[in-house]
Structures are given as C-alpha cells and as structure tokens.
Amino acid sequence: MAISEYFIRYLQRCDHLSDADLARLRAMPTRHYQAAPGEVIVEPGPKASQSCMMLRGISARLHRLKGRSGQQVITALHVPGDFVDLHGFVLNGLSHAVIAIGPVEVEFVDHSELVEITRNYPHLTRLLWRATLIDAEIHRQWLVAAASLRSNAHLAHLLCEIYTRLNVVGAATDLHFSMPLLQRELADLLGYSPIHVNRAVRDLRDRGLVRWVGAEITILDWDGLVRLARFDPDYLDLGREPT
Amino acid sequence: MAISEYFIRYLQRCDHLSDADLARLRAMPTRHYQAAPGEVIVEPGPKASQSCMMLRGISARLHRLKGRSGQQVITALHVPGDFVDLHGFVLNGLSHAVIAIGPVEVEFVDHSELVEITRNYPHLTRLLWRATLIDAEIHRQWLVAAASLRSNAHLAHLLCEIYTRLNVVGAATDLHFSMPLLQRELADLLGYSPIHVNRAVRDLRDRGLVRWVGAEITILDWDGLVRLARFDPDYLDLGREPT
DNA sequence: CGGTGACTTGACCTCTGTCAAGAGAAGTGG
DNA sequence: CCACTTCTCTTGACAGAGGTCAAGTCACCG
Numbered sequence: 001m002a003i004s005e006y007f008i009r010y011l012q013r014c015d016h017l018s019d020a021d022l023a024r025l026r027a028m029p030t031r032h033y034q035a036a037p038g039e040v041i042v043e044p045g046p047k048a049s050q051s052c053m054m055l056r057g058i059s060a061r062l063h064r065l066k067g068r069s070g071q072q073v074i075t076a077l078h079v080p081g082d083f084v085d086l087h088g089f090v091l092n093g094l095s096h097a098v099i100a101i102g103p104v105e106v107e108f109v110d111h112s113e114l115v116e117i118t119r120n121y122p123h124l125t126r127l128l129w130r131a132t133l134i135d136a137e138i139h140r141q142w143l144v145a146a147a148s149l150r151s152n153a154h155l156a157h158l159l160c161e162i163y164t165r166l167n168v169v170g171a172a173t174d175l176h177f178s179m180p181l182l183q184r185e186l187a188d189l190l191g192y193s194p195i196h197v198n199r200a201v202r203d204l205r206d207r208g209l210v211r212w213v214g215a216e217i218t219i220l221d222w223d224g225l226v227r228l229a230r231f232d233p234d235y236l237d238l239g240r241e242p243t
Numbered sequence: 244m245a246i247s248e249y250f251i252r253y254l255q256r257c258d259h260l261s262d263a264d265l266a267r268l269r270a271m272p273t274r275h276y277q278a279a280p281g282e283v284i285v286e287p288g289p290k291a292s293q294s295c296m297m298l299r300g301i302s303a304r305l306h307r308l309k310g311r312s313g314q315q316v317i318t319a320l321h322v323p324g325d326f327v328d329l330h331g332f333v334l335n336g337l338s339h340a341v342i343a344i345g346p347v348e349v350e351f352v353d354h355s356e357l358v359e360i361t362r363n364y365p366h367l368t369r370l371l372w373r374a375t376l377i378d379a380e381i382h383r384q385w386l387v388a389a390a391s392l393r394s395n396a397h398l399a400h401l402l403c404e405i406y407t408r409l410n411v412v413g414a415a416t417d418l419h420f421s422m423p424l425l426q427r428e429l430a431d432l433l434g435y436s437p438i439h440v441n442r443a444v445r446d447l448r449d450r451g452l453v454r455w456v457g458a459e460i461t462i463l464d465w466d467g468l469v470r471l472a473r474f475d476p477d478y479l480d481l482g483r484e485p486t
Numbered sequence: 487c488g489g490t491g492a493c494t495t496g497a498c499c500t501c502t503g504t505c506a507a508g509a510g511a512a513g514t515g516g
Numbered sequence: 517c518c519a520c521t522t523c524t525c526t527t528g529a530c531a532g533a534g535g536t537c538a539a540g541t542c543a544c545c546g
C-alpha cells in the first residue's frame with residue numbers, strides 16, 4: 001500500500017516538494033493498521049524497525065512511570081497527517097508507548113525506507129527533521145502552559161490547540177470536533193487529578209465557552225477561549241514559509 | 244576560529260565519526276562570543292542566520308509571555324557541548340530567547356555551513372538531527388516531571404539532571420557543581436512562585452540531601468535525591484549505541 | 487553608609503488532591 | 517425484559533500543596 005496523501009500534505013504545508021521528492025514518497029510501501037480505543041499501537045523499547053503515521057482519529061504518547069503506582073503521563077497528541085514516532089527512527093527506540101484515543105487508523109513505514117531517504121534525498125530529510133522539530137515546539141508550548149496557566153486556562157489551551165490542529169487537516173470545522181479523551185486521560189495529560197479536570201470542564205461550561213457532551217465538543221466563544229488560554233497558534237508552524 | 248572539541252565529543256557520544264565527517268566539522272568556521280550573566284545571547288525572531296554552541300557555563304531558553312504581566316518560562320537548559328539553537332536552523336527562526344545563566348562562552352556557526360553539511364554529509368546530518376531529538380526527549384521528561392512530581396521532588400529531579408549532564412561533559416565531579424540559576428529563575432523553570440521554590444530548597448536541605456550555598460551545590464545523598472525525584476537518566480541518551 | 491537585590495520566613499488565602507458517594511449509560515447473563 | 521456489573525462523569529467535604537503579601541536578614545557595591 002502506498003503512503004497516504006495526509007502526510008504529503010503535511011510536508012507541503014512546510015515547503016515545496018519537487019517531483020522527485022513526491023515520487024519517492026509515493027513509492028514508499030506502507031502497512032495499514034486499525035486500532036481500537038485504548039489499544040497500544042507502539043510499545044516502548046530500545047529497538048524499533050518501523051514508525052507510524054496517523055490517518056484517522058487521535059493518538060497519544062504515554063509514559064508509564066516505574067514503581068507500580070499506576071501513574072502515567074501523556075506528553076503528546078497526534079492528529080491525521082502526523083508522523084507519530086519518527087523520532088524513534090533517529091534515536092534508538094522509544095521511551096514511551098503510543099496509544100489510540102478513540103478508534104484510530106495508522107500506516108507503518110519501514111525504517112529501511114527512511115534510511116534510504118536520508119542518504120539520497122537531503123531536502124526530504126530536512127522536511128522530516130522539521131516535522132520532528134514542530135513536535136518539540138509543541139512540547140515547549142505545553143511546558144509554558146503547564147508553568148503559567150491554571151487548570152481552567154490550561155484545559156482551554158489544550159482545546160484551542162486540538163481544534164486548530166484538527167481544523168488544519170480538515171478533521172474539524174464550525175468550532176465543533178470530537179475528542180474521545182476521557183477525563184482521566186486529560187488528567188494524565190494536564191497533570192491534575194481526574195476530579196480537578198472535571199472542575200475545569202465545569203468552569204468552561206459555566207463561563208459559556210464550550211458545550212461538551214461526551215466526546216463531542218462545540219466551542220461557543222472562540223475569542224473568549226483564546227483569551228482565557230492566552231492561545232497563540234504561532235508555535236504550530238502553520239504558515240508556509242519556504243526554507 | 245575552528246569548532247570546539249566539546250561538540251565533537253558530544254556527537255561521538257552518540258555514534259562513530261568517520262575521518263571525512265571529522266575533517267568537515269573541524270573545517271567549519273566559528274565565531275567566539277562571551278556573555279555576561281543574564282545577557283541575551285540569541286533574540287527570538289523569524290529569521291536566524293546562525294546558531295550557537297555552548298563552550299562554558301549554562302544557558303537557558305526563555306519564553307517571554309505576551310501581555311506585559313512580566314511572566315516568563317524557561318523551557319530548556321544547556322551545558323557545554325550542547326548545540327543550543329540548532330532547531331532554529333531547520334525551523335524558521337525561534338519562538339524564544341537564549342539567555343546566559345552566569346558567565347557563558349559560546350561559538351556561533353553560520354547556517355550556510357549547516358546547509359552544506361545537510362546536502363553532502365548524510366551521516367553527520369543524522370547526528371545533528373539526533374542532537375535536536377535528545378533535546379525533545381528532555382522536554383518530554385520535563386513534562387513528565389511537571390505532571391507527576393511535587394515541588395521538592397521536581398526540584399530534586401532538576402538537580403539530578405543538571406549534575407548528570409555537567410558530569411558527562413566533565414564540568415562537575417564529586418557530586419559538587421556550580422549552578423548560577425537564581426531562585427527566581429528556578430521558579431520560571433519549574434512553574435512555581437519564587438517563594439515556593441525557596442520552600443523546596445529548604446526541604447531538600449532539611450532532608451540532608453544537598454548542601455546549597457549561593458550558586459555552589461553539593462549533593463550529600465545522591466541515592467536519596469534520585470529516589471525522591473524518581474530520576475532515571477535513560478532519557479539523556481548517554482549510552483553510545485551505534486545507529 | 488545607604489541602596490540594591492537575592493534569599494528567608496511567617497501568616498493567610500486560593501488552588502488542587504483525596505476520600506466518599508451518587509447518577510447515568512452501556513454491556514452481560516438469566 | 518430485568519437485575520447486575522462496570523465505567524465514566526459528577527458533586528460535596530475536607531486536607532494539603534502552592535500563591536500572595538509583608539517584613540526582615542544578609543551580601544555586595546557605589
């Protein structure tokens with residue numbers, strides 16, 4: 001099976017792709033996979049031989065802490081078009097799992113393909129590199145949010161980011177989107193207790209910023225949400241400034 | 244001036260360098276620069292034409308928040324050998340400043356040099372890529388620490404990381420090191436108020452884990468500090484597993 | 487010697503975690 | 517169809533962690 005157009009469009013948001021680059025990408029064999037909610041898509045470990053790209057749904061990077069306290073932390077979310085564990089190709093393996101949030105479709109790419117690209121396609125390599133750095137940019141923004149926002153604004157910031165990212169890839173419009181993250185998982189992501197996440201959700205509802213029923217979320221007041229969260233989408237690198 | 248051996252040793256910790264790679268690195272012209280404590284070494288902005296490597300001291304990535312509340316967040320620290328803003332080369336510019344923590348020496352490298360390397364030295368490119376991904380790995384670990392640790396353990400985790408990183412590059416031995424971070428800056432980094440950072444410092448002192456006078460820190464009980472912080476240095480990628 | 491800035495401490499209040507209990511939806515087996 | 521279980525969401529009460537204000541100490545420096 002061939003590589004999906006999602007990821008190609010993702011790269012094209014960053015920079016122009018030559019015909020040779022496009023041909024090389026389309027020649028890349030992939031393996032399609034469908035995951036059930038909560039399923040582990042990628043195990044952590046020292047040696048991976050493939051990496052996966054998101055086609056549909058939302059996935060997350062999950063760090064399980066040692067010491068059987070059961071504590072776990074989510075350090076990243078992924079939407080269609082994201083190359084989820086590309087860093088596992090350049091580093092030696094992963095320190096975290098990748099799990100499905102809701103139903104998910106991905107496609108796996110063999111690392112041998114990536115090795116060949118990094119040897120012979122410097123421009124394509126640079127775009128892959130860049131994709132991993134946008135990831136790191138999001139990490140930094142999450143650190144900023146965690147250090148500077150209170151629970152309600154922190155949650156609001158996450159909603160702004162998810163909607164923006166889903167909207168860019170065409171998976172959400174009209175300020176409405178589906179987010180199958182459980183409140184328990186939001187707690188693992190934001191660093192609060194599940195009960196406090198519930199308080200934050202209630203706060204956003206009481207302020208009239210969102211309608212939130214189950215996994216379906218409608219943003220009622222985008223400007224208000226952005227103001228509360230001090231959200232500035234620059235870090236998502238959505239502009240297409242050619243390198 | 245030629246590139247410092249610090250960064251070369253940094254790369255060699257990851258993987259073997261061929262003679263051609265070494266020669267290319269040593270042929271790279273650099274500009275030496277000395278910065279005073281608190282000085283801004285790199286300004287944020289959309290277009291950078293050079294990146295800098297740490298020679299001596301400690302520097303930090305500083306995000307200033309909009310809205311003139313004066314709030315700012317530190318999202319990374321750098322020790323000798325680190326390629327501080329290499330990501331500014333692949334992305335288009337930086338979303339944060341780089342500031343000197345205590346007296347600092349760096350050397351700047353022109354992006355045109357890096358462009359040439361990424362075109363003709365795929366193995367070297369991969370090592371540079373890897374360096375930026377270790378950065379991202381540290382970001383993830385900071386997210387995990389922020390989400391799962393209380394203030395005293397969070398501070399302890401930071402001390403473990405800094406000592407380990409300084410020790411690897413030979414800038415700290417015998418569980419003693421110099422850390423010119425002010426408590427106010429620690430607050431910007433850990434996400435607490437300066438006063439609460441002071442409480443965390445006192446807690447570590449009262450537990451007999453550290454002796455901490457001004458910028459001079461001695462770890463009195465490494466195992467105790469590691470246990471409190473649940474510190475696991477795997478994420479720093481210190482092993483030299485060849486790719 | 488006065489001024490500045492970092493560090494330190496105490497008092498008080500807000501934010502967040504923990505425990506406990508109940509409401510509602512979804513699935514199972516009789 | 518109806519108990520029965522399970523899981524999530526929800527809420528209240530209370531305790532502990534962390535923020536804010538205020539004051540005081542100390543080293544450094546002009």
